[in-house]
Amino acid sequence: MILIAVLFPWLSFFLRGRILIGFLCLILQCTLIGWLPAAIWAVASLVDARNKKRIQQLRY
Numbered sequence: 001m002i003l004i005a006v007l008f009p010w011l012s013f014f015l016r017g018r019i020l021i022g023f024l025c026l027i028l029q030c031t032l033i034g035w036l037p038a039a040i041w042a043v044a045s046l047v048d049a050r051n052k053k054r055i056q057q058l059r060y
Contacts, residue, residue, distance in 0.1 A: 001015075001046060002046065005039065005042040005045075005046050006039050006042070006043060007039075009025050009029055009035075009038040009041065009042030009043075010022045010023070010026035010029055010038070010042075012045075012046060013025055013042065013045070016049065021045075025041065025042060028041075
């Protein structure tokens with residue numbers, strides 16, 4: 001999933017059900033300069049979602 005987030009950041013958001021953010025990321029990725037921030041954003045979001053899921057599991 002991290003490889004998808006780096007290569008296709010917008011697809012990473014789509015696969016996790018965040019459609020509106022995926023479109024915003026796709027627009028950002030369409031520019032050559034915006035691809036790197038979009039990839040970093042997608043990976044950071046993915047890691048954050050995984051950490052939140054772990055915390056949820058530890059609470060219960």
